[in-house]
Amino acid sequence: MTQRQERLFVLEASGGGRLFSVNPDGSDKTVLVTGCRVPDGVAVDTAAGHIYWTNMGVPSENDGSIERVDLDGGNRTTIVPSGVTHTPKQLHFEATDQKLYWGDREGMRVMRCDLDGSNVETLVQTGQGEDDARDETRWCVGVAVDPVGEHLYWTQKGPSDAGRGRLLTAGIDLPAGESPADRSDIEVLFEGLPEPIDLELDLVERMLYWTDRGDPPRGNTVNRSPLNPPDAQRTPEILVTHLMEGIGIALDPAGGHMYVTDLAGSVYAAGLDGSDRKEILVAQGNLTGIARAVLPTGARVR
Structure with missing residues (x-):
């Protein structure tokens, strides 16, 4: 493939663990x-021609890592080695x-690093040690960044279906x-959520989108809210329902689309308001993260 093209990059946690790409129609x-x-x-970093992903590893073993490949799947490299991050998520x-x-789940952290894996930093620490790690309200999962507003956003999912996510x-x-562990600038935007997972920002419309895999009717949904909601509007707008353990979300703001994965193995496409939802892939294993990218002219996917 040699022409400029839009692709979705999807992770499958089952089947031995795979990264695959598809066209936006599946x-x-x-x-x-x-x-x-x-x-x-x-x-995905299209300018450098790289795809990055996290490996959770075995949560009890503190052996998570981050890897990188070229857009065609070549030159596989571990950039954050096993144990530097505990259970890296979104x-x-x-x-x-x-x-x-x-987000580092059992590590109870939000972290960052340079693109070569150097300069690993912890930005938020919600707990320390094994006792704290058993408290799932401390688990950091989804993460997104607003470079214009200079803010970081993340989810702490809470126990399964407990309605304690934030x-x-x-x-x-x-x-x-x-x-x-003691930063004074943390603000809770939403609490009492079923089980929030992945985050994406629409920086043009200043909107925050996220998946939630908790119990219906508020769980197994895609939600959105203004980035800076007034107190009177701090009720998420539910856009998509009836997911089967919703996980990943990727936005195409210019095209007016969102793409969502769930653990039942479906990839969904819908409008940014949740309209025209359709399954573009089904029964693909346990799907987790998803990213969308417009590849440069001449880029190849194997």
């Missing part, structure tokens, strides 16, 4: 990588500062003299 499925250790979050590539951001925000950088 056609031309191409497996790029196999043998991933429970992959969860994926991000992943965000920020082109402005050339960083990767991710969505929080803070500055991208630590306030001077503070630590990740």
Whole structure:
């Protein structure tokens, strides 16, 4: 394939762990990588020609990692080695500062690093040690960054179907003299959510989108809210319902589309308001992260 093209990049946690790409209509499925250790979050840097993903590994073993390949699946490289991050989940590539951001579930952290895996930093620390790690309200999962507003957003999902999930925000950088565990600029945007997972931002319309895999009617949904909602509007707008354990979300703001994955193995396409929902892939294994990218002219997917 040699012409400029839009592709979706999807992770399958089952089947030995795979990264594959498809067209936005679900056609031309191409497996790029196999043998991933429970992959969860994926991000694409088209300018450099790289795809990044997180490997959860075995949560009890503190052996998570982050890997990278070229757009065609070649030159597979581990950039954040096993154990530097505990259980890395959803992943965000920020082109402005050339960083990767991710949630570390049992590590109870929001983290970032340079694109080569150097300069690993902890930005938020919600707990320490095994006792705290058993408290699922401390688990950080989804992450997104607003470089214009200089804010970081993340989810803390809470126990399964417990209605104790939260969505929080803070500055991208630590306030001077503070630590990740005691920073004073953290704000809770939403609490009492079923089980929020992945986050995406529409920076033009200043909207925040997220998946929630908790119990219906508010769970197994896609939701959105203004980035800075007035107190009177702090009720999420539910856009999509009846997902089967919804996980990943990717936006195409210019085209007016969203793409969503669930653990039952479906990839959904819909309008940004949730309209015209359709399944573009079904029965694909346990799907987790998804990313959308417009590939440069001449880029190849195997």
